[in-house]
Amino acid sequence: MDLKVQLYTKKECPLCVVAKEIILRVKKEIPFEFEEVDIESRGDIHEKFNEEVPVVFINSKKAFSYRVHDKKLRRILKRHQPMG
Numbered sequence: 001m002d003l004k005v006q007l008y009t010k011k012e013c014p015l016c017v018v019a020k021e022i023i024l025r026v027k028k029e030i031p032f033e034f035e036e037v038d039i040e041s042r043g044d045i046h047e048k049f050n051e052e053v054p055v056v057f058i059n060s061k062k063a064f065s066y067r068v069h070d071k072k073l074r075r076i077l078k079r080h081q082p083m084g
Helices: 014-027 043-049 070-080
Strands: 004-009 033-038 055-058 061-065
Touching: 004 014, 014 033, 014 070, 055 070, 061 070
Parallel strands: 004 033
Antiparallel strands: 004 055, 055 061
16 A cells, blocks of 8 residues: 555544544545554654644655644545556
8 A cells, every 4th residue: 555644642632533533534535554653652753743743644744733634634645646
C-alpha cells in the first residue's frame, strides 16, 4: 500500500480521539496503512510533539496538528493515490 497515515497521540487527549475517529472513517472510503504512535512511549518524539498532539503525518509529511479536517484529509489522500 502506497499511502501511510500516522497519528501521533497520547493518553487523555480528547482531540486525539476525535482525530482517530475521523481518520478511521475516511479509511473506509480511501484505503491506506494506518499507524497510531503513542508519543509518551517514544522519548525521541515526545519532547518535540508533546504540546502539539494530535499530529498527523501522511507519507512522512506533516499534514495536521491539533485538528483533523475530514474534507482536507480526503483531498490530500486522493492526491497521493497511485494512478491506475
